[in-house]
Amino acid sequence: MATAAPAATTELLGTAVRAQSNLWADAWRRLRRNRLALAGSLYLLLVVAVALIAVVWTPYRMSAVGLVAPYEGPSLAHPLGGDTLGRDVLSRLMVGAQISLVVGVGTQLLVLLLGVPIGLAAGYFRGWFDGAVSFLINVFYGIPDLLIALIMVFLLGPSLTNIIIAIVATRWMDMTRLVRGQALSLREREFVEAARAGGAKPAKILFRHILPNALGPIIVQATFGIPAAILFEAFLSFLGVGIQEPTPSWGSMAAQGIVAIRISPHIVLAPAIALSLTLMAFNFMGDGLRDALDPRQKR
Amino acid sequence: MLSRGTLIYIGQRTVLIAFTVLAVSSIVFLGVHRLPGDALFSERMHGNEYAARLHYYHLDEPLIVQYRDFMLGLVRGDLGESLVNKGVKISPLVARELTVSAEVGAFALLFTIGVGMLFGVVAAIRQNSWLDYLLTTTSVIGYSMPNFVIASFLLLLFAVWLGNVTNGAYYFAIGWTGTYGNIGEIWLPAFALGFPYASIVARLTRASMLEVIRQDYIRTARAKGVREALVVIRHALRNSLIPVITILGPLVIGIITGGVVIENIFGIPGLGKEFAQSILNRDYNIVIGVFTMYAAMIGVANLGVDLLYVVIDPRIRY
Numbered sequence: 001m002a003t004a005a006p007a008a009t010t011e012l013l014g015t016a017v018r019a020q021s022n023l024w025a026d027a028w029r030r031l032r033r034n035r036l037a038l039a040g041s042l043y044l045l046l047v048v049a050v051a052l053i054a055v056v057w058t059p060y061r062m063s064a065v066g067l068v069a070p071y072e073g074p075s076l077a078h079p080l081g082g083d084t085l086g087r088d089v090l091s092r093l094m095v096g097a098q099i100s101l102v103v104g105v106g107t108q109l110l111v112l113l114l115g116v117p118i119g120l121a122a123g124y125f126r127g128w129f130d131g132a133v134s135f136l137i138n139v140f141y142g143i144p145d146l147l148i149a150l151i152m153v154f155l156l157g158p159s160l161t162n163i164i165i166a167i168v169a170t171r172w173m174d175m176t177r178l179v180r181g182q183a184l185s186l187r188e189r190e191f192v193e194a195a196r197a198g199g200a201k202p203a204k205i206l207f208r209h210i211l212p213n214a215l216g217p218i219i220v221q222a223t224f225g226i227p228a229a230i231l232f233e234a235f236l237s238f239l240g241v242g243i244q245e246p247t248p249s250w251g252s253m254a255a256q257g258i259v260a261i262r263i264s265p266h267i268v269l270a271p272a273i274a275l276s277l278t279l280m281a282f283n284f285m286g287d288g289l290r291d292a293l294d295p296r297q298k299r
Numbered sequence: 300m301l302s303r304g305t306l307i308y309i310g311q312r313t314v315l316i317a318f319t320v321l322a323v324s325s326i327v328f329l330g331v332h333r334l335p336g337d338a339l340f341s342e343r344m345h346g347n348e349y350a351a352r353l354h355y356y357h358l359d360e361p362l363i364v365q366y367r368d369f370m371l372g373l374v375r376g377d378l379g380e381s382l383v384n385k386g387v388k389i390s391p392l393v394a395r396e397l398t399v400s401a402e403v404g405a406f407a408l409l410f411t412i413g414v415g416m417l418f419g420v421v422a423a424i425r426q427n428s429w430l431d432y433l434l435t436t437t438s439v440i441g442y443s444m445p446n447f448v449i450a451s452f453l454l455l456l457f458a459v460w461l462g463n464v465t466n467g468a469y470y471f472a473i474g475w476t477g478t479y480g481n482i483g484e485i486w487l488p489a490f491a492l493g494f495p496y497a498s499i500v501a502r503l504t505r506a507s508m509l510e511v512i513r514q515d516y517i518r519t520a521r522a523k524g525v526r527e528a529l530v531v532i533r534h535a536l537r538n539s540l541i542p543v544i545t546i547l548g549p550l551v552i553g554i555i556t557g558g559v560v561i562e563n564i565f566g567i568p569g570l571g572k573e574f575a576q577s578i579l580n581r582d583y584n585i586v587i588g589v590f591t592m593y594a595a596m597i598g599v600a601n602l603g604v605d606l607l608y609v610v611i612d613p614r615i616r617y
Binding site for chain 2: 036144241257262268279282284
């Protein structure tokens with residue numbers, strides 16, 4: 001594919017020399033050209049805005065019962081209708097956006113805080129620490145997510161914080177394994193050796209030399225981790241062991257609506273569509289970021 | 300194929316599975332005793348009725364004694380008795396439900412692999428065509444949608460909308476008539492269960508097909524005049540199978556855990572439905588039994604997948 005170097009510069013120089021490029025500028029340029037990723041980001045901005053608005057204002061109180069006739073369909077006063085208890089679905093959907101974002105981003109932040117240092121240390125220092133970490137990763141991979149999360153929720157009790165902790169317990173391995181692998185391969189590179197020869201302390205080598213070079217894959221992994229966490233929360237809430245009433249979660253709203261699917265499908269459709277679009281947007285964005293941050297794809 | 304090494308490997312894994320099952324059921328056993336709620340208590344009881352019930356289930360004994368009895372029972376394959384339905388033995392109950400879940404799961408797995416690989420191959424050999432874009436986008440949608448969302452869309456479409464359109468002459472009947480479902484009852488839940496994973500399989504197949512199809516031996520095969528269909532199936536597809544096989548383990552586990560949701564939506568009397576039901580009923584003995592079964596099922600499924608690697612890829616030996 002043709003390079004996007006400004007035509008004027010090319011003419012001035014008389015040769016097809018490209019402006020000096022760096023990874024992040026290139027990535028941004030490639031990301032902007034990916035229409036699906038762009039659409040995804042715009043939609044996510046909308047979700048974030050809705051979630052922020054819901055902090056201070058919702059059309060009705062999200063837990064107020066009997067605002068609408070139960071099961072009533074959409075109307076002007078209640079654009080998304082009422083749920084099985086006559087609560088306003090739109091208000092609950094808005095608060096649900098908050099819950100989903102907090103769970104998704106919160107989980108991923110904790111995973112980063114946990115996975116990056118552990119992975120870096122394990123990959124760089126090797127030895128018994130690496131052995132222990134690798135063993136733990138394998139143990140956790142051996143037990144299915146649902147069992148880990150359910151046991152955690154059983155032991156800690158269902159609350160927003162505990163659900164985030166439970167999801168982190170099922171997700172930390174992905175990031176740790178990725179960072180460990182990156183550290184493992186980067187530690188053999190010349191620039192790390194140069195830093196070592198220059199007398200840099202391990203902490204400086206890890207965070208100033210190895211981490212910046214592993215940032216691309218980490219960002220991509222984190223972007224894919226957010227929808228995975230949101231999905232898992234919805235799954236837990238759908239089963240009734242996640243976010244508890246009256247706080248709405250898209251998962252528990254869908255669970256409530258699915259029993260009434262025959263008479264008032266809007267109760268299940270509203271959270272289901274919101275959830276799918278959000279997950280899709282994150283996945284498209286992750287795809288876009290992965291392509292954009294891949295230096296082999298020069299276009 | 301079943302060399303001595305493989306047999307030793309199977310033995311080791313079986314021991315490991317047994318330990319996992321014991322560990323999981325112990326954690327659940329101890330965890331469940333911390334939960335609030337009581338299936339045995341009722342306000343309508345008089346006198347020592349409650350104490351008698353507790354005594355019947357040995358719940359009045361110290362926890363450590365209960366735990367010892369539970370472990371002794373577990374080793375004999377006895378998971379105790381239901382707290383809600385007095386006299387119902389749990390072991391045969393969950394064993395039967397396990398086979399129902401396995402039936403749905405097997406259909407879902409067949410669907411996942413079949414449709415996923417077909418989509419992936421078609422998208423790869425028609426790369427960058429509208430068909431490719433359509434299938435690739437569908438697969439992103441597929442793995443972005445939680446299975447309960449897919450299930451609700453399918454129910455709306457086939458159980459509600461189709462019934463309305465044909466005036467109730469033809470629609471998908473939700474539910475299960477016998478212990479095991481017939482094909483008419485099973486295809487929709489299997490589809491909902493398998494679709495997200497089919498999308499992942501399709502993506503993987505497409506990526507690895509694209510890699511393989513540019514190899515020299517494919518060009519050689521074409522140059523020899525081998526028919527295109529044969530090139531794709533015998534030369535390209537076989538070699539692009541490996542990445543697909545590597546996700547078979549997570550895929551099987553995903554289908555097993557996804558079944559929890561799907562069985563509840565479609566009213567399938569399997570392990571997943573029992574799971575949600577028993578938590579709701581506070582029937583903690585069944586909760587422990589279901590967890591134990593799940594741990595065993597997942598362990599065995601993992602072992603099965605690992606053994607399958609040996610069959611498919613002759614380079615792998617244990």
